[in-house]
């Protein structure tokens with residue numbers, strides 16, 4: 491995918507939501523030299539996000555090749571943490587990483603439309619909600635699209651980019667140039683619930699959970715069939731734990747609502763784990779157990 495010339499390092503970037511994805515996306519832009527404003531209304535989320543950013547910056551130096559050039563403290567200083575959305579007013583691009591709930595995303599998109607300048611492009615990190623539904627909650631449907639970063643965003647090389655039917659060429663070019671500047675390959679797909687990634691992945695995770703629920707195998711064995719037999723890097727249930735079981739559940743609910751397809755109906759086991767607070771890696775327990783660091 492070709493993109494335009496490198497946007498200047500002074501291009502202001504906004505990120506909404508200091509959760510798993512928002513902090514990773516902020517890290518990607520800050521490491522490439524861009525000033526980032528990260529807005530989350532929840533002070534606890536901002537504090538936890540700052541801690542995770544520092545951990546992510548250290549991990550990048552150990553795991554990424556070539557290792558990022560600038561010292562972690564310098565990169566961290568490029569991220570400004572904001573309690574109010576007005577701080578995003580001057581951003582050229584805002585990447586929205588709020589929860590995967592239709593009502594919440596609609597509210598966030600409306601707020602961003604009011605808070606940002608007329609030229610700001612709004613890119614959602616949604617896992618499943620069609621771009622055109624989100625665009626419909628703004629007065630700038632030509633400047634809305636989805637940048638579906640993968641998790642962990644700062645360690646993954648590619649992004650699924652979703653162009654809505656009303657997204658302009660200019661907005662797409664802005665986003666592709668910025669993704670190129672932060673070293674991400676972009677794979678462009680058309681607008682559809684769950685796009686390619688989660689339209690395929692979510693029913694697989696749901697089916698894998700159903701096999702555990704019906705007693706065909708335990709979670710460990712289900713994953714081993716994929717890693718040890720097929721040679722996949724990770725089984726579907728560990729993948730679900732990495733994503734966050736609450737986010738998987740919310741994505742399935744969106745897919746069920748937007749497609750009407752009953753195969754997206756979340757299994758009782760998945761609902762039960764989320765209800766009991768077992769949200770995967772981030773809570774220390776999901777289909778598997780984890781150490782919280």
Ligand SMILES: NC(=O)c1ccc[n+]([C@@H]2O[C@H](COP(=O)([O-])OP(=O)(O)OC[C@H]3O[C@@H](n4cnc5c(N)ncnc54)[C@H](O)[C@@H]3O)[C@@H](O)[C@H]2O)c1
Pocket residue numbers: 506507508509510511512529530531532535586587588589590591594598615616617618638639640641732733734737741
């Ligand atoms: N987790 C993954 O593997 C993954 C991968 C790709 C895309 N996504 C998508 O990225 C988005 C974020 O997912 P996540 O896993 O980071 O979720 P998360 O639950 O970790 O973080 C969501 C953040 O949004 C904040 N928030 C809540 N309401 C808000 C509001 N009104 N305004 C601003 N911030 C608000 C919360 O405080 C929280 O910090 C979702 O749309 C999800 O589907 C997730």
